[in-house]
Amino acid sequence: FAIALNCVFVTSQIAAEENGVVSYEGFQLWKIKPNSEGDRQFILDIKDEYELELWNERRLARDPMDVLVPPQSQTGLKFKLAEHKISYVVVISNLQTAIDNQKTNVNRTTSNSKAAYNMDWISYHRLIDIYNFMTYLNTTYPKLVQLTQIGTSYEKRPLYVLRISNSSSPGTRPAIWIDGGFHAREWISPAVATYIIQQLVEVPANAKLSANVDWYIMPVVNPDGYEYTHTTNRMWRKTRSVSSTSTCRGVDPNRNFGYMWGGMGASTNPCDETYRGPKAFSEPETLATSNFITGKSSQIKLYLTLHSYGQYALVPYGYDVVYPSDYNELLALANAAASKFVKYRYTVGNSADLLYAAAGGSDDWAKSIGIKYSYTFELPDTGANGFTLPPSAILPVCQDFFPALDVFATKVATCC
Ligand code: ARG
Numbered sequence: 001f002a003i004a005l006n007c008v009f010v011t012s013q014i015a016a017e018e019n020g021v022v023s024y025e026g027f028q029l030w031k032i033k034p035n036s037e038g039d040r041q042f043i044l045d046i047k048d049e050y051e052l053e054l055w056n057e058r059r060l061a062r063d064p065m066d067v068l069v070p071p072q073s074q075t076g077l078k079f080k081l082a083e084h085k086i087s088y089v090v091v092i093s094n095l096q097t098a099i100d101n102q103k104t105n106v107n108r109t110t111s112n113s114k115a116a117y118n119m120d121w122i123s124y125h126r127l128i129d130i131y132n133f134m135t136y137l138n139t140t141y142p143k144l145v146q147l148t149q150i151g152t153s154y155e156k157r158p159l160y161v162l163r164i165s166n167s168s169s170p171g172t173r174p175a176i177w178i179d180g181g182f183h184a185r186e187w188i189s190p191a192v193a194t195y196i197i198q199q200l201v202e203v204p205a206n207a208k209l210s211a212n213v214d215w216y217i218m219p220v221v222n223p224d225g226y227e228y229t230h231t232t233n234r235m236w237r238k239t240r241s242v243s244s245t246s247t248c249r250g251v252d253p254n255r256n257f258g259y260m261w262g263g264m265g266a267s268t269n270p271c272d273e274t275y276r277g278p279k280a281f282s283e284p285e286t287l288a289t290s291n292f293i294t295g296k297s298s299q300i301k302l303y304l305t306l307h308s309y310g311q312y313a314l315v316p317y318g319y320d321v322v323y324p325s326d327y328n329e330l331l332a333l334a335n336a337a338a339s340k341f342v343k344y345r346y347t348v349g350n351s352a353d354l355l356y357a358a359a360g361g362s363d364d365w366a367k368s369i370g371i372k373y374s375y376t377f378e379l380p381d382t383g384a385n386g387f388t389l390p391p392s393a394i395l396p397v398c399q400d401f402f403p404a405l406d407v408f409a410t411k412v413a414t415c416c
């Protein structure tokens with residue numbers, strides 16, 4: 001059966017609902033190295049025939065392609081690539097094993113015995129742990145923290161934004177918005193967003209980061225998808241809305257925002273991973289998020305959205321290789337932030353140029369409503385583990401990332 005790209009997916013979806021969980025037993029991640037644009041196009045051409053799923057898309061012909069290969073296609077694809085003299089390496093030899101390894105929970109009681117919540121950064125967590133953690137902070141630090149439900153997901157889960165402000169009149173100073181969990185399978189994203197919250201709220205030495213700015217943090221924009229990756233299909237990306245024209249479910253929330261919606265790199269096919277939705281902001285998640293941000297648009301000076309993977313700091317625009325007039329200022333700040341990273345090196349540059357054109361992204365939209373600094377960060381790794389980043393990497397990724405916020409906060413305090 002096919003995994004996620006075309007309508008064959010309907011079969012696996014039904015199988016998933018009957019048997020519980022989608023298995024990735026025997027699925028492999030191959031890093032394929034095209035020698036030319038022709039090779040790259042060739043892989044794209046045989047994608048459907050071999051039921052391949054591309055995990056990264058790069059514009060440049062010689063960039064390696066991360067391709068998920070189902071068991072039944074492996075022998076055939078191996079010969080096909082040999083025939084065309086295209087080399088590859090098997091990066092993940094059994095995706096299901098990688099998925100199972102990701103679920104191992106380190107013993108929390110010994111490592112975090114004083115914690116008042118069931119949240120840590122040595123294991124991945126279900127939505128309930130994340131929401132209980134935010135609720136706990138809201139109750140425990142009422143002067144500093146305010147938790148707001150900004151809407152409800154398609155499957156009726158609450159959508160939460162947490163504000164951190166030590167101002168006597170919160171909401172009147174420059175602010176930074178950070179979100180995560182747009183794409184369900186990118187588990188490191190909510191992990192980093194919640195780590196940022198924990199550090200800003202509970203670590204006194206970080207109080208200086210909130211001296212002049214307010215923070216709005218939404219760790220899980222797509223809670224339905226996130227839960228679905230925990231219960232049913234680890235590799236789910238989209239929302240979980242039902243289509244009126246197809247049995248395939250879900251919209252890519254990062255193709256659903258209302259700036260240049262429907263342009264390049266956004267599919268009209270509900271069965272595709274990059275389905276743009278029936279209209280801009282068709283999803284309750286993107287609608288609620290954009291409405292909240294719009295309401296605070298004169299306060300918010302920096303929009304940061306956390307995705308994975310690839311280790312990129314992406315500067316708008318992403319809908320095409322188009323540069324805003326203040327691009328150099330945006331680039332300079334991204335470079336300054338990325339220069340704080342020690343353990344993981346990020347590539348910084350224009351989104352459509354470094355990756356691919358993709359319209360309807362939240363970063364472009366944020367820029368379009370007048371938020372000066374707008375970025376998408378693709379968190380680690382660069383493909384050795386991809387979405388199945390092991391739990392042992394969570395804390396290192398979080399700790400490496402956090403110092404960049406100082407650069408952002410300092411700039412935003414006086415920028416605009
Ligand atoms: N990996 C992200 C995605 O595909 C990158 C988005 C970059 N921004 C953009 N507007 N294309 O959603």
Ligand code: ZN
Nearest residue numbers: 183186307308
């Ligand atoms: Zn993503």
